Amino acid sequence: MERLAASYRLDYDVRARDYVSGGEVSSALRAILKQLSLPPDLVRRCCVACYEAEMNIIIHSFGGHMSIEIFPDRLEMIAQDSGPGIEDLQKAMQEGYSTASEEAREMGFGAGMGLPNIKANTDYFDIQTGKEGTTLTMKVLFLKKEGE
């Protein structure tokens, strides 16, 4: 695997209900990861986690921001929005639970699989939520230690 000389940083504002721009952040991330010739399954894990976090800001929040840093050995992403927060985090983490609008559901969003998908595709996942907003911190490791 090619080693990264420098680290990359992406910063994007994500607007609420802006479905047409949905995937802009994840597409930019994908473009960089592909250049680094990382294994395709690793690229997919990073991109799926990023896309789900990005779409959750669009679908469920008042708007937010994504900060992404790509280091030689890992990806770190922070998805932060300004509310309204997740009412019942335990339920939200369950597969199939969704409060998505009819509009979002008609487009095929709202399967209630986004947060579970993020968890499954990342090596580290933390979620902090309250009325003032939700912050997701996600990490994907590029190089696993022996035996992992």
Added chain:
Amino acid sequence: MSIKVSDLLKHNFTLIAGEGGLNKDVDDVYICDLLSWVMAKAKQKSAWITIQSHVNIVAVALMADLSCIIIAEGVEAEKETIDHANEEGLPVLNYAGSSYEAAIELYHLLTT
């Protein structure tokens, strides 16, 4: 057998966008209209059959590393979808029949 997206064009699939990706391999098929479900379950290099036609399906296919999108039931793709797929070189194909019929055609292509 290993097939390419271009092989579908000899059958009842019509290319409507993303010509640049015709050389992609197709190893598997996945049918679903729920986007997160596709990203969770579809295997890489799958042909994805759906009746969704809005622009977000292009990003979903790219993120999940799928080979092409087949829009079944003759549903027309939106202009944004076509433009985005062309930019990204992600083949989008139209199929007049049902998802089931599309899957049968693909099954024969993949197994003979």
